[in-house]
Amino acid sequence: QSALTQPASVSGSPGQSITISCTGTSSDVGSYNLVSWYQQHPGKAPKVMIYEASKRPSGVSNRFSGSKSGNTASLTISGLQAEDEADYYCCSYAGSITWVFGGGTKLTVL
Amino acid sequence: QVHLVQSGAEVKKPGASVKVSCKASGYTFTGYYMHWVRQAPGQGLEWMGRINPDDGVTNYAQKFQGRVTLTRDTSISTAYMELSRLRSDDTAVYYCTTDSGSYIDYWGQGTLVTVSS
Numbered sequence: 664q665s666a667l668t669q670p671a672s673v674s675g676s677p678g679q680s681i682t683i684s685c686t687g688t689s690s691d692v693g694s695y696n697l698v699s700w701y702q703q704h705p706g707k708a709p710k711v712m713i714y715e716a717s718k719r720p721s722g723v724s725n726r727f728s729g730s731k732s733g734n735t736a737s738l739t740i741s742g743l744q745a746e747d748e749a750d751y752y753c754c755s756y757a758g759s760i761t762w763v764f765g766g767g768t769k770l771t772v773l
Numbered sequence: 774q775v776h777l778v779q780s781g782a783e784v785k786k787p788g789a790s791v792k793v794s795c796k797a798s799g800y801t802f803t804g805y806y807m808h809w810v811r812q813a814p815g816q817g818l819e820w821m822g823r824i825n826p827d828d829g830v831t832n833y834a835q836k837f838q839g840r841v842t843l844t845r846d847t848s849i850s851t852a853y854m855e856l857s858r859l860r861s862d863d864t865a866v867y868y869c870t871t872d873s874g875s876y877i878d879y880w881g882q883g884t885l886v887t888v889s890s
Contacts, residue, residue, distance in 0.1 A: 664834060664836070666817065697876070699875075701877075703818075708868060708880035708881070709818065711876055711877065711878055714873070714875055715876070752817060752818050754820070754877070759832075760832035761820070761832065761834055761835075762808070762820040762877075763820060764810075764817060764820055
């Protein structure tokens with residue numbers, strides 16, 4: 664079970680949109696729609712932002728959206744705000760009752 | 774209101790074992806799977822395993838097979854994660870989390886386990 668591949672860092676200016684990719688394999692991301700995205704601020708526990716690839720939990724801003732194509736899932740944040748600066752992790756079901764996380768992406772709001 | 778309260782920080786020597794507890798409240802403990810996830814300093818999240826609090830059935834990441842044991846005590850709504858044969862690279866914050874059915878939703882506050890001689 665190898666970690667999903669995410670860019671180490673992305674950045675954007677306030678108001679802009681950014682997209683974070685999460686690449687897996689046909690055994691995880693490609694086979695299941697059970698991809699979720701987590702936001703983690705320093706010293707805090709992660710918070711789910713997207714689940715089942717594109718669904719938003721109650722209370723999460725509609726500036727956050729998710730999609731999936733083949734073995735790659737993506738998280739898009741539109742209208743960037745300073746408070747969005749955080750680490751973001753994808754997570755996918757990987758079969759045989761196992762899950763795998765991505766390596767994480769540090770988002771910097773310039 | 775779901776609350777997951779974990780036990781306090783631990784310092785262990787290499788080769789020892791550690792057992793972290795996670796007390797759940799605000800929901801039916803046996804109704805939702807519980808996962809354990811760890812995060813080494815400055816590193817990413819790593820899934821360790823899952824337990825069904827209802828029947829105790831466990832599933833583990835291959836990396837931790839044979840070293841990690843997940844258990845629970847339904848009488849006190851508490852789950853446990855025991856990691857044995859500790860190494861320095863096991864130094865991490867360990868989280869217990871609940872499973873909504875398709876994603877990890879609630880997280881404990883985390884327990885820092887430091888492995889040092």
